[in-house]
Amino acid sequence: MSLSFQRLGEGNLKEIQTLEALCFPGEEWTMKMIQTHLEFHVAFGIGDSETQCYALVCETPWEVEIFRIATIPNFRKLGLAKQLLEKLFKEFPKKDFFLEVKESNEPAIKLYLSAGFVELERRKKYYPDGSTAVLMKRNPIE
Numbered sequence: 001m002s003l004s005f006q007r008l009g010e011g012n013l014k015e016i017q018t019l020e021a022l023c024f025p026g027e028e029w030t031m032k033m034i035q036t037h038l039e040f041h042v043a044f045g046i047g048d049s050e051t052q053c054y055a056l057v058c059e060t061p062w063e064v065e066i067f068r069i070a071t072i073p074n075f076r077k078l079g080l081a082k083q084l085l086e087k088l089f090k091e092f093p094k095k096d097f098f099l100e101v102k103e104s105n106e107p108a109i110k111l112y113l114s115a116g117f118v119e120l121e122r123r124k125k126y127y128p129d130g131s132t133a134v135l136m137k138r139n140p141i142e
């Protein structure tokens, strides 16, 4: 599979909404939330003919926080999310990366560990459904 990596912008709003609905059924961000994200932050996608894996990311002068990363169901376990993370590390080579993930989300935690993230701490009752968050960090490679 020949993959292209691209920055997604407001022109990709509808596409991101479709990806959200496929990847987070019942928990997808609304059009307004995605639009607000794109006004202030960034998004990236990877795929062959179209975006199959995407990330919604917040960059500050010191760090990058990954708010969302997802692969559409039919394209999971093919290495796409890991490749997208590697592209993001190259895009922001000097920055620390942070994220939080539900402790029950084993696929995501395995992905993050395999991409070099380490666990920082756990926060109980962090999410509205009462579940625990795992906070994770990846340092830049010196």
Ligand SMILES: CC(C)(COP(=O)(O)OP(=O)(O)OC[C@H]1O[C@@H](n2cnc3c(N)ncnc32)[C@H](O)[C@@H]1OP(=O)(O)O)[C@@H](O)C(=O)NCCC(=O)NCCS
Pocket (backbone or CB within 6 Å): 023, 024, 053, 067, 068, 069, 070, 071, 072, 075, 076, 077, 078, 079, 080, 081, 082, 083, 101, 105, 106, 107, 108, 110, 111, 112, 114
């Ligand atoms: C988590 C998610 C993004 C992984 O995407 P993916 O493209 O399937 O991941 P990859 O194929 O790149 O896998 C990367 C690593 O994660 C591990 N992994 C991925 N899915 C896994 C699963 N279901 N079970 C166990 N390990 C898994 C793989 O073993 C792989 O490790 P390796 O390369 O060292 O072997 C995908 O399952 C998804 O979109 N889930 C729904 C959305 C979500 O929960 N996002 C994260 C929170 S925002």
